[in-house]
Amino acid sequence: MGELVVGIDIGTTKVCTIVGEVREDDTYIVGLGVEPSRGMKKGKVTDLNVLSTSISSSVHKAERSSGYEIGRAFVSVSANHAQSVNSKGMAGIPSSRPVQMGDIVKAMNAARAIPLSHGREILHVIPRRYNLDDQEGVRNPIGMYGFRLEVESHIITSDSIGLENLTKCVESAGVFVDRFILNPLASGDVVLTPTERESGVMLVDIGGGTTDLAIFIEGTVWHTGVIALGGYNITNDIAHVLNLPFELAEAVKLEFGHADPRAVQPLEMFPVQPFGEEHISQVRRSDLVDIINARVAEMFELILQEVKRSGYEGLLPAGVVLTGGASLLPGMKAVANKVLQMPARVAQPEAITGMAEPLRHPSYSTSVGLLRLGLIMDIEEDRRAALNKPRRKGGGEMIVNGIGKAIGGLFRRFVTVDDE
Ligand SMILES: Nc1ncnc2c1ncn2[C@@H]1O[C@H](COP(=O)(O)OP(=O)(O)OP(=O)(O)O)[C@@H](O)[C@H]1O
Ligand SMILES: [Mg+2]
Structure with a gap:
């Protein structure tokens, strides 16, 4: 082993x-x-x-x-x-030899010299692409000849x-x-598959407390971001509106939840026992789905805003790949398609x-x-x-x-x- x-x-x-x-x-x-x-x-x-x-x-x-x-x-x-920021760094190459690993490290070190506000530190420095003299988008410059190596990097603090x-x-x-x-x-x-990463794709990890996202283009990370909403918020909405304890709302979400209102029959009902009531009452499933859909649509609207802010909206032919526990909620893909107007899959x-x-x-x-x-x-x-x-x-x-x-x-x- x-x-x-x-x-x-x-x-x-x-x-x-x-x-x-x-x-x-x-x-x-x-x-x-x-x-x-x-x-x-x-x-x-x-x-x-x-x-x-x-x-x-x-x-x-x-x-x-x-x-x-x-x-x-x-x-x-x-x-x-x-927080993330894109930054460039440069290294000069002597004319007598090709680019070596040390040159890349030098250019990366120059790129990471960004002003850091108090209480922040660099977590990752990821090269997005290299430019060698006037040749842009070099994938791996090692062994190539040139005078000026530039790295465009994505820095996460x-x-x-x-x-x-x-x-x-x-x-x-x-x-x-x-x-x-x-x-x-x-x-x-x-x-993500190598092809998705190469062509341009957004990864959206919908967890319990947050939704984390990363945009991959040309095989590497170009943008990262976060939405402070996740599966927990969906459950919380259900608990509030239907007056249920959180654990019961979670169970209802897992058993009857759906994010796409078109997928449920208007007369479908399910039983629950709300707070303070002795008897079980019947709830219309479409009401549950409306609660969920409102929150999920909001989440994808916020994701859309983040994509627009990144400036890479038009560069994601492979669409969005959803993962994280909450991505399993039926109908997520349909809402993602509708709001983001891109292909979606759950992974x-x-x-x-x-x-x-x-x-x-x-x-x-x-x-x-x-x-x-x-x-x-x-x-x-x-x-x-x-x-x-x-x-x-x-x-x-x-x-x-x-x-x-x-x-x-x-x-x-x-x-x-x-x-x-
Ligand atoms: N089958 C399912 N249908 C709907 N939601 C689900 C399903 N399975 C898990 N979830 C939801 O997924 C969420 C947990 O996801 P995950 O395990 O990815 O979160 P986490 O990594 O602990 O949280 P975070 O990454 O936000 O800190 C919970 O809100 C849970 O309700
Ligand atoms: Mg997580």
């Missing part, structure tokens, strides 16, 4: 720890632990102790199911902590306090944070083997993606180390978009055999 890596996806509704081996064509799952998440709201920590307990339980479950002791992990960060709080929670569960990874990047890595992790069955659900796209993307970022860092560039704490940078043979050279750092 190759190197085992660990991802901890700290969501608003669940914490999911996965131990697995990232291989060229799949991720082999060796152990996992899923626990309800407490102490988190809209992707941000609201109670350190309570969240630490959820993380501990999830980690212990994953340790028991894998038989390994977990020492470090890649950890997800909600886009609600993040996060608030430092948010990261510190998350670090504290994970560390008090006995696990070192190897790096943080922005949610939609991890999900995108798992559910979940596919290229997984081993203990994979429980993870074949859109809720686990980020969780699975953490392992693969974390490893890619590690490989980048090892390359940097080879160039004597010091390791940076926190997020990661991407230079290549593939894992290839580099995996074999890594060693086991994340887990040790659990002798208990």
Whole structure:
């Protein structure tokens, strides 16, 4: 077996720890632990102790199911902590030799020199494209000749306090944070096809507390954003309007919910027992669907505004790929089609083997993606180390978009055999 890596996806509704081996064509799952998440709201920590307990339980479950002791992990960060900006950097190339890795690193370092407001730090620097002299859109400039290498990069920053709080929670569960990874990047890595990423696609991860999005064009990330609404808000609306306890509203949503009013019969009814009533009453399903549709349509309107703000509206022929737990709500695709006016599909992790069955659900796209993307970022860092560039704490940078043979050279750092 190759190197085992660990991802901890700290969501608003669940914490999911996965131990697995990232291989060229799949991720082999060796152990996992899923626990309800407490102490988190809209992707941000609201109670350190309570969240630490959820993380501990999830980690212990994953340790028991894998038989390994977990020492470090890649950890997800909600886009609600993040802001992003595009920035360019330049490096001069001596005329006597072709472009080398060191030139790319130099140009990337120049690109990352952006003014950072107080309390923010860089989480990821992602090259969008390279320009070599007047040749724009060079995919991989290494080995090519030119005088001036320019990198156009997408820089994602996060608030430092948010990261510190998350670090504290994970560390008090006995696990070192190897790096943080922005949610939609991890999900995108798992559910998007290379063709979608190449032609232009938007990834929308509709979770419990937030909807995280990322736009991929020419194979890489061009824009990231977040909407502070998720499945929780849908359930909350149902609870308010139908006067139901939250748990019952959640159950009603899962059993009878639909986002598309055209899909239900006008006379269809379902039974519920509202607060303060002794008897079960019948509710018209179309009323439930109207409640859901209003919220879901609002979510996609906000997503549309975000796409327009990005300026890449016309560059997404592959449309939108929905994932995250709430994307499973029937009718989501239809509302996405209608509001965004683009093709839509719902996706979940596919290229997984081993203990994979429980993870074949859109809720686990980020969780699975953490392992693969974390490893890619590690490989980048090892390359940097080879160039004597010091390791940076926190997020990661991407230079290549593939894992290839580099995996074999890594060693086991994340887990040790659990002798208990
Ligand atoms: N079959 C389903 N139909 C409708 N909604 C569903 C279904 N399954 C899960 N959900 C909803 O998905 C949401 C949880 O999704 P997910 O597990 O992706 O969230 P999370 O990662 O914990 O949260 P976040 O990423 O926002 O912090 C809940 O609101 C839940 O009601
Ligand atoms: Mg999530």
